[in-house]
Amino acid sequence: MYQPSEMANLMNAMYAYNQQLKAQIVAGKTPTQLPLDLAKLHTAEMTDKNGRTPAWNSFVNVFIASQQTIIDTISNVDLKERYNASINNCLGCHKTECTGPIPKIKKLLIQ
Ligand code: HEC
Incomplete structure (x- = not known):
C-alpha cells in the first residue's frame, strides 16, 4: 500500500493552502494567515529516492521567505505578483x- 512520506503530506498541505490563497486573492481579499509550519521543510522525512540535495537547499529558504511575503500586509509589491513569485x-x-x-x-x- 502507498504510504505518503511526511514531506509528501506537508507538500499536499502547502498545495491546499496555496489553492485557498489563490481563491482569496482572486476574490480581492487580503490573506493574513500562514497556518503551516514551513520550518518543517527542514526536518520532514522524505521518500527514500529523494533527499536534501544542493538544489533543494538552494530553493528551500527562498521559497519560505516568498510564502511569508504574501501575508505581509504592508508590502508595496502587488499581492498577485508576490503570490505568483512564490508559486x-x-x-x-x-x-x-x-x-x-x-x-x-x-x-x-x-493568470
Ligand atoms: C525546496 C524544494 C521544494 C519546494 C520549494 C516545493 N516542493 Fe513540492 N516537493 C518537493 C519534493 C522533493 C517532493 C517529493 C517529496 C518526497 O520525496 O517525499 C515534493 C512533492 C510535492 C507534491 C507531491 C506530494 C505527494 O503526494 O507525493 C506536491 C503536490 C507538491 N510537492 C507541491 C508543492 C507546492 C504547491 C509547492 C509550493 C507551495 C512546493 N511543492 C514547493 C520539493 C519542493
Whole structure:
C-alpha cells in the first residue's frame, strides 16, 4: 500500500493552502494567515529516492521567505505578483527535485 512520506503530506498541505490563497486573492481579499509550519521543510522525512540535495537547499529558504511575503500586509509589491513569485519558487525546486506535480502546481498560478 502507498504510504505518503511526511514531506509528501506537508507538500499536499502547502498545495491546499496555496489553492485557498489563490481563491482569496482572486476574490480581492487580503490573506493574513500562514497556518503551516514551513520550518518543517527542514526536518520532514522524505521518500527514500529523494533527499536534501544542493538544489533543494538552494530553493528551500527562498521559497519560505516568498510564502511569508504574501501575508505581509504592508508590502508595496502587488499581492498577485508576490503570490505568483512564490508559486514560481515551488516550480523552481520541482524542476529538478520532483517533476511529477509540475502540471498541478502550474494551475496555482494566477493568470
Ligand atoms: C525546496 C524544494 C521544494 C519546494 C520549494 C516545493 N516542493 Fe513540492 N516537493 C518537493 C519534493 C522533493 C517532493 C517529493 C517529496 C518526497 O520525496 O517525499 C515534493 C512533492 C510535492 C507534491 C507531491 C506530494 C505527494 O503526494 O507525493 C506536491 C503536490 C507538491 N510537492 C507541491 C508543492 C507546492 C504547491 C509547492 C509550493 C507551495 C512546493 N511543492 C514547493 C520539493 C519542493
